[in-house]
Amino acid sequence: MTNHVIRIDNLAFRYPDADNVCLDIRELHAEAGDRIFIYGPSGSGKSTLLGLLGGVLTPERGTISLLGHELTTMTPSARDRLRADHIGFVFQQFNLIPYLSVTDNVLLSCRFSARRHSCAVASGTTLHDEATRLLDHLDIASELRHRPVTQLSVGQQQRVAAARALIGRPEIVIADEPTSALDAERQIAFLELLSRECIAANATLLFVSHDRRLASGFNREIALPSLNRAQIAQEVA
Amino acid sequence: MKYLLSLAVRSAWNRKLTLGLTLMSVALSVALLIGVERVRQDAQDSFAQSVSGTDLVVGARTSPVQLMLYAVFHIGDATNNIHWQTCKDIAANPLVAWTIPVSMGDSHHGFPVVGTTTDYFAHFHYGEAEPLTFRGGKPFAGLFDAVIGAEVADHLGYRIGDKITLSHGTGDIGLTEHADKPFTVTGILARSGTPVDRAVHVSLEAIEAIHLDWQGGAKIPGFSIPAEYASKFDLTPKEVTAILVGLKNRASVFKMQRAVNEYPAEPLLAVLPGVALDQLWQVVGVAERALLAVSGMVVVVGLCGLIAVILASLNERRRELAILRSVGARPMDIFLLLSAEGLFITLSGTLIGMALLTALTATFAPIIQSHYGLMIAPRFISPDEFGLLGIVVGVSLLASLAPGYGAYKLSLADGLTPRI
Structure with a gap:
């Protein structure tokens, strides 16, 4: 019962x-690694x-x-803390802070969460090395890391955002249409990378998309x- | 907190062009405000130091301010003169170290003519007890010698040896000339930034001499005494307009003031120059306070521009704020981030403004000094200026809360997914 990572009732x-009520969900449960x-x-x-x-x-x-x-x-501020410590987000696009370097964007999660900071350096590496390791895993070539993030392609930006969501091993990764700005080929590649890293970190991945074709490769599919029920009620009415 | 500040700085740097321009407008308005305050302060100081070392100014009974106006600033006319005998009595008082009698009423191209004695050049002091110095020439010696102030010399282009004629009365037009008795410029005084710069100084005897063939303020028709014969007459002055008095001991100033005010032979008034100058400044000071108010408003306009720029940037930054929220920034962090920006720009604007002002002062002080006689000393920030700067920073702190609050509301409404 209590080992549910996400529990909505x-x-x-x-x-x-x-x-009108905008969202009405009877039950949504997710376990670690889902x-x-x-x-x-x-x-x-x-x-x-x-x-x-996200608790906002x-x-x-x-x-x-x-x-x-x-x-x-x-309290709202405790929810902010919980979000910082345990959830990594990847959004649709413009995921990066334009005035920070690639590495600083990745490390942003650790700046607001002491827990993720200590998790990132737990295996004896430095914060910087951990960011580098993740960026390597996500195929961001080292020469890109010193460029302004605005010069990266959309696909590269999304991978940097994924590294930011994964650093410090949060238990939950929430991706909101992260691939909608990518072409079909890159969508698959990004999904595979993200899934692979979530499995490696044993993180629960919540992937939201309007594109059903991407559903393969997930172990559960839920149609919002x-x-x-609010939606259904409205449609019936 | 420290990281938030570094984020604020880096974010500001990312928008350096817009913010740089805003920063400059804040810097310029601060430089203007403090510049006006300094000019104001220096003008007041140099006004207050128009005369120094003089313990009492004595004239016919009138208001202290009016006495100062005509005796020191040579503005307006005396309603009454004082007798020469009175002058001698005061000079003979054992408390008195020196006296400078002055006689006014004539002018030269609008510049006042001051009849006095050579004691004037010895005892008249201004500023921090600085004596009058000669740029060229020497005090008057002959009957028709004149010593002119720097402003008179520069404005009218006079040199030593030039001949000038005085006019009867003050003003610039419609005056009768003392054309039959021209004066020779024998000395030009160095600039002092005081009314002395604007005066033509001649001897008391010369004032008598040019009025020998005058009566009741007009030339006696058909009667004329040529200049060469003037010295044959008794030229002892009958009256003077005012007397500047120096005492042997400053402590006796009130005693002497009472003695003069109670002088039995005619009604006199003795004023302490410092007190009267302060009263006079109350009148003149309105203009410079208005100037300060205007420059204060310029600062307000600068700060409004700053806040407008930050508020305008808010919409473009919604995405950025949502990202910060998603990694755990609290709404309060967002508030601080945006508030810090305004404050950061005002603080650096203030510093740059002060640096700018210091540079400008150092560059232009000599020019201002020689053209306007206004001494603007480069200096460290005075307590008054600290007060003004404190107000500027305080107001900007309050104003910066506006964009901070805007961002706070926005990030609460937007949550993690801004509706753009």
Whole structure:
């Protein structure tokens, strides 16, 4: 029971000035090492779900617990801490801070989380070496690391973002349409890299996309429209 | 916290062109503010030091400010003169070390003519007890000799040996000339930044001489005494306008002031120059306070520009803020990040502004000194200026909270996925 990495029960969320409930999920559980593909076309409540999991939104009712921590009973700043310590995010695009170097972008996660900082150097390496190791794994050639991140291709930027999400071994990696700006060939390659690194780190991967073709290679697939009862209720009405 | 500051600096550096321009506007407005404050301070100082070493200024009974205006600044006219006998009595008082009688009422191309004695060049001091010095020539000796101030010489292009004629009355037009009795320039004083620069100095006897054939303020028709015969007459002055008095001991100044004010033969007024100058500055000071207010407003405009630029950048930075949120930055961190930017720019703008001002002062002080007689000393920041700079930084701190708060609200609303 308690070894669920993600546990959502009876969750409902409504935006402050909205009439209707936007997200209504009866149950969503994930265990360590799960790689879950969440299929969600636009408007199905993807961003809301990410906001709830990240602890920047609070549900109207129900519970969300991450690694046994019940988000709804935590203070906003404790949720920020939990997110920093245990979740790595990869977004659709523009994932990098333009004024930081490639390495500094990767290390950003460790700057806001002492836990991830100590995990990154746990195997006796330096922060820098750990960033280099991840970038090597993600096929970022060493000569790219000194360039301004704005000069990297979209695919390279996404791989740097993946390195930032993975550094310091967070238990959960959430990827929000990370491949939508890539061409088909590179989408597959990026997915394989990301999956491989998540398996290596034993991280639970939550991969959200509107593109069903990417679902192969995940060990679970969930369609958000069928998960989200609010959506179904609206469609019936 | 330290990392947030380094992020703020690097983010600012990334937008260095826009922020650089804003920084310059803050720097210039700070330089202007402190520059105006310094000129103001120096103007007040040099005003307060128009006369120094003089313990009392004595004239016919009037208001202290008016006495100072005509006796020291040569502005306006005296309502009454004082008798020569009074002058001699005061000079004979045992408390008195020296007296400088001055007689006014004539002018030369708008510059006041001061009838006095050679004691003037010996005892008149200004600034931090600096004596008058000659740029060229020497004090008047002959009856029709004149010593002119630096401003008079520069403005009218006079050199030693030039002949000048005085006009009866003050002003520049419609005056009767003392054309029959021309004066010779025998000395030009070095610039002092005081009203002395604008004066033409002649002897008291010369004032008598040019008015020999005058009565009641007008030339007696059909009657004229040629210059060469003037010295045959008794040229002892009958009246003077005011007396500058130096005492043997400054401590006796109030005693002497009382003695003068209670002088039985005619109603007199003795004022302490420092006190009267302060009163006078209250009147003149309004203009310079207005100037300071205007430059204060320039700083406000500069800060508004700064805040506007930071607020405008907020929208482009939503993505950046969402990334920071996703790696664990708290809304409070976002608030600090944005607030630090405004404060950082004001602080560096203030430093650059002060450096700019110091450089400008060092470069232009000699030119200002020689053209306007205003001494602007390069110096360290005074406590008053620290106060002003403190206000600037304080206001900018408050103003910087606006973009900080904007970013805070934005990052709360956006969460991890900004709607762009």
